[in-house]
Amino acid sequence: MGLLDLFKKKEAPRSAPRPAPRPGAGALGPRPDPRAENNFVVVILDSCRFDTFMKAEPKTILKLGKPEKRYSYASWTAPSHYNLLTGLLPHTTPPNVYASDYYKEDFYNYNRRLGAKGIEFGKMVPGLWLPGFLRNTLGYATHARVSLPVLNPRTGVNRDFDSFQLMDKHNDMRAMLPTIPWSADRPSFVLLNVGETHYPYAKPDEDSSMWPRISGVNGVFKKLEGQIDAQGNLIHQSEVQEFFDQDKLEQLRERQVETVRYLDGVFAELYDVVPKNTYLVVTSDHGELFGEAGYFGHGPIMHEKCFEVPYLEGKIR
Numbered sequence: 001m002g003l004l005d006l007f008k009k010k011e012a013p014r015s016a017p018r019p020a021p022r023p024g025a026g027a028l029g030p031r032p033d034p035r036a037e038n039n040f041v042v043v044i045l046d047s048c049r050f051d052t053f054m055k056a057e058p059k060t061i062l063k064l065g066k067p068e069k070r071y072s073y074a075s076w077t078a079p080s081h082y083n084l085l086t087g088l089l090p091h092t093t094p095p096n097v098y099a100s101d102y103y104k105e106d107f108y109n110y111n112r113r114l115g116a117k118g119i120e121f122g123k124m125v126p127g128l129w130l131p132g133f134l135r136n137t138l139g140y141a142t143h144a145r146v147s148l149p150v151l152n153p154r155t156g157v158n159r160d161f162d163s164f165q166l167m168d169k170h171n172d173m174r175a176m177l178p179t180i181p182w183s184a185d186r187p188s189f190v191l192l193n194v195g196e197t198h199y200p201y202a203k204p205d206e207d208s209s210m211w212p213r214i215s216g217v218n219g220v221f222k223k224l225e226g227q228i229d230a231q232g233n234l235i236h237q238s239e240v241q242e243f244f245d246q247d248k249l250e251q252l253r254e255r256q257v258e259t260v261r262y263l264d265g266v267f268a269e270l271y272d273v274v275p276k277n278t279y280l281v282v283t284s285d286h287g288e289l290f291g292e293a294g295y296f297g298h299g300p301i302m303h304e305k306c307f308e309v310p311y312l313e314g315k316i317r
């Protein structure tokens with residue numbers, strides 16, 4: 001049973017429960033007048049591998065700028081989104097650089113992204129929480145629309161968001177667009193966790209009975225003849241278990257490429273609905289394995305393809 005099925009059994013909440021407002025304040029507390037120019041939109045193509053993205057050649061997304069191969073700080077959805085929301089976007093793995101210097105530089109980039117002045121790592125301390133910093137210090141409206149139930153509104157990543165919604169379908173970015181309440185009098189921060197690129201790599205109009213099924217979707221080892229098993233015994237040919245059919249894995253990889261091509265059309269719609277002065281980051285929360293070293297999926301996997309992600313940023317208009 002996959003994680004999606006588990007959450008279906010015990011229905012995950014779809015929108016954020018509102019705590020009772022404190023006297024004299026909104027549920028989230030007051031916020032200052034805006035201190036930045038740009039709306040800031042972060043789109044996470046869940047599980048999208050760097051090479052998947054490049055093979056898809058999504059023309060509209062590529063208008064943003066040159067795609068970079070970057071690396072996620074984590075190998076699955078929940079810790080990776082937590083990390084992204086500290087403000088640390090996927091890294092470039094620079095050699096001979098102290099981590100603290102890299103973080104400082106990455107935070108300095110928010111001056112460009114937000115159209116603001118004086119942003120530095122020190123301003124994020126001690127909360128280290130981008131939505132809180134944007135909302136409570138720079139006066140942003142903050143909204144999240146997520147596809148994967150491990151990010152539902154009861155989880156820890158829902159902090160300092162004015163609205164936070166788990167979408168009805170795990171694979172429909174287009175349905176998110178009309179739910180975003182762009183504000184006329186202050187900039188908005190919008191996080192979109194997009195699920196089309198997540199297993200089973202399905203477009204929203206695809207009949208779910210046609211989705212490919214693969215058992216044991218995460219981190220299953222393929223036993224090879226001559227290896228030693230957990231009890232220290234040599235594995236013989238008769239015991240070799242073919243967990244994965246490589247042809248099927250290639251089909252799955254191609255399905256992920258197709259979802260990126262499909263999403264390129266939804267990005268054209270996103271570009272049309274965002275207000276003027278919108279800065280966009282497109283990246284992924286982690287990669288995906290399609291049979292390399294006996295792995296499929298992501299999560300409890302130590303393999304570089306689990307960390308390689310596409311990264312693009314730029315101003316839409």
Ligand SMILES: [Zn+2]
Pocket residue numbers: 046047076077078285286
């Ligand atoms: Zn993910």
